Amino acid sequence: MADIIRLLPDHVANQIAAGEVVQRPASVVKELLENAIDAKASEIKLIVKDGGKTLIQVVDNGIGMSGTDARLSFERHATSKIEKAEDLFNLNTKGFRGEALASIAAIAHVEMMTRTDDDEIGTHIKIEGSKVISQEVAVVPKGTSMLVKHLFFNIPARRNFLKSDQVEFRHITDEFHRVALAHPQISFCFYNNGGELFNLPENDFRKRIVHIFGRKSNEKLVPVTEDTQVVKISGFIQKPEFAKKSRGEQFFFANNRFIKSPYLHHAVLGAFDGLIRPGTHPGYFLCLDVDPASIDINIHPTKTEVKFDDEHTLYAILKSAVKHSLGQFNVIPALDFEQDQNLETPYNYKDKGISLPKVSVNAAFNPFQVVEQKTNVGQRNYVKTNTKGWENLYQGLGTLENEGVTSNMEFESEAINGSIFNASNDPLDTVGTTFQLRKKYIITTIKSGMVVINQSRAHQRVLYENFLKNITIKEAVSQQLLFPLSLSFSSGEVEILKEIRENLCAVGFVFGTIDEDGVEVKGVPVVVTESEVQMVMEQLIADYQMEVAVDSFSQSDMLAKTLAKTLSVKTGEVLDKQSQMTLVNDLFACKETTLSPFNKRTYITITENDLDRKFI
Ligand code: ADP
Numbered sequence: 001m002a003d004i005i006r007l008l009p010d011h012v013a014n015q016i017a018a019g020e021v022v023q024r025p026a027s028v029v030k031e032l033l034e035n036a037i038d039a040k041a042s043e044i045k046l047i048v049k050d051g052g053k054t055l056i057q058v059v060d061n062g063i064g065m066s067g068t069d070a071r072l073s074f075e076r077h078a079t080s081k082i083e084k085a086e087d088l089f090n091l092n093t094k095g096f097r098g099e100a101l102a103s104i105a106a107i108a109h110v111e112m113m114t115r116t117d118d119d120e121i122g123t124h125i126k127i128e129g130s131k132v133i134s135q136e137v138a139v140v141p142k143g144t145s146m147l148v149k150h151l152f153f154n155i156p157a158r159r160n161f162l163k164s165d166q167v168e169f170r171h172i173t174d175e176f177h178r179v180a181l182a183h184p185q186i187s188f189c190f191y192n193n194g195g196e197l198f199n200l201p202e203n204d205f206r207k208r209i210v211h212i213f214g215r216k217s218n219e220k221l222v223p224v225t226e227d228t229q230v231v232k233i234s235g236f237i238q239k240p241e242f243a244k245k246s247r248g249e250q251f252f253f254a255n256n257r258f259i260k261s262p263y264l265h266h267a268v269l270g271a272f273d274g275l276i277r278p279g280t281h282p283g284y285f286l287c288l289d290v291d292p293a294s295i296d297i298n299i300h301p302t303k304t305e306v307k308f309d310d311e312h313t314l315y316a317i318l319k320s321a322v323k324h325s326l327g328q329f330n331v332i333p334a335l336d337f338e339q340d341q342n343l344e345t346p347y348n349y350k351d352k353g354i355s356l357p358k359v360s361v362n363a364a365f366n367p368f369q370v371v372e373q374k375t376n377v378g379q380r381n382y383v384k385t386n387t388k389g390w391e392n393l394y395q396g397l398g399t400l401e402n403e404g405v406t407s408n409m410e411f412e413s414e415a416i417n418g419s420i421f422n423a424s425n426d427p428l429d430t431v432g433t434t435f436q437l438r439k440k441y442i443i444t445t446i447k448s449g450m451v452v453i454n455q456s457r458a459h460q461r462v463l464y465e466n467f468l469k470n471i472t473i474k475e476a477v478s479q480q481l482l483f484p485l486s487l488s489f490s491s492g493e494v495e496i497l498k499e500i501r502e503n504l505c506a507v508g509f510v511f512g513t514i515d516e517d518g519v520e521v522k523g524v525p526v527v528v529t530e531s532e533v534q535m536v537m538e539q540l541i542a543d544y545q546m547e548v549a550v551d552s553f554s555q556s557d558m559l560a561k562t563l564a565k566t567l568s569v570k571t572g573e574v575l576d577k578q579s580q581m582t583l584v585n586d587l588f589a590c591k592e593t594t595l596s597p598f599n600k601r602t603y604i605t606i607t608e609n610d611l612d613r614k615f616i
């Protein structure tokens, strides 16, 4: 048989390598910023257009390149940063593979202008899809400017795979945050579609954090320092009370390089254990300085995952350092520990002395008479928060048949339609009653047996349909706040809020100004209490970051889902009889009754037959 193995031509090899290095515009941004840092720049400018799809430019005032180096830098495995394999074990630079420029030039139109301090004239090179179009001498400032246009122009499949400009832009912003945080001593500017987004002067770490995440982030920070032989730890954690629904502000830097480490993350979480509400995430900005020889950055081409030699020790030191800071800065005693609901005395029994049980009989009691029930806020046994009653959840939420509370005694035959709730002529069968099991399920009888409703999922369904309706018909009722709230968000979060502002207004939020300095909330949907606003917004942003909605329907859908999830009654909450009944009525008045908005079963039925079979 003839020989069939061929060496791939360079431009093909480069394209393949590009697949590893360049996943999206943000990867290009990362590589170019890192090259500028390796070139010892003190000022770096990042300019992007259309989420980086049309243009990414990084301008630095670093050491620049000679004409020959400029040309060579685009060759694969061309690097000035390591000479021999051993150098890999003592890395002080960001790059070392010599792949980035070759990869980028293989899949985009690239222009480089560069000049060293010694040269008076610089170099201007144009490359398109690995092909050098031109190389000329040029009068350019000292340093390097890299311009990357039309990313993936020659790989349509990859280009089509890119997300919307907004999403790609968000990835770029994340990358920018990471690099800018790792290098506070370098000044950075970031322009997006012609507008200046960040202008970060050279600073210390704390001020850099504050410049990026907004003025109000300053008060949240607690310093962490630890100096051991294995590792030097510095940086900040956010006070536990600022723990967020989203994981946004969690940064580890190892030797000035942003890294991801689920293992070390776990160490930090361990230190916060018991100090933050379940489902919230603490923020941290932690720098670990270790001996470069004890860390292997080589394991991943994009170099965010690293391997430390002595991870266990690092884990222990980190955890205790964070704990120490939490203690030292008096964060722990100031905390308001959440009470365990299970330990709480039931509302009705609170402040009551011990007394002999009394028996009283209502002689006028008639089981067949429909009893008029009053909505009595003072007597509710619904203890979600002190400020909110179940009844609030329903005010202004539209017109589900929940006005029918007064007739709830007949719900089996009247308020409910659907086959399982067949009307019965037997009066004894229509005495609707509910019962809460393990603060989780509402049980009620039906003609054929009983229904077991998952309270949280059922409420999610009810809220979801209401919110969706409100968004669609734009008829939400909002309550004006006496004093507008001023909430602070990072600039990335503010961008997201701007994107979903219209829909937020449709469900009842009223905003004043929304900008980097803060978000002014003047009104909220009736179901949201003032103290919940920040949490709700954070959840919305977190969800929106996770799953980006492309069209307006999915945006509304997501918003309704998030609000439903955040505001619904949870497992573990005690509901009084009336709330139980209202929930049952409302669930079965929904368009879809069997599934929660997250496609989980809302209820099951157990028939008399099922029960009989168990007693055989
Ligand atoms: P690596 O960074 O892994 O060495 P790159 O492909 O990113 O590989 O860059 C190749 C080489 O080009 C670098 O080693 C460096 O010598 C040079 N280079 C790249 N960008 C710059 C820059 N902004 N300023 C000066 N030199 C640069």
Ligand code: MG
Pocket (backbone or CB within 6 Å): 031, 034, 035, 094, 095, 096, 098, 100, 101
């Ligand atoms: Mg590089």
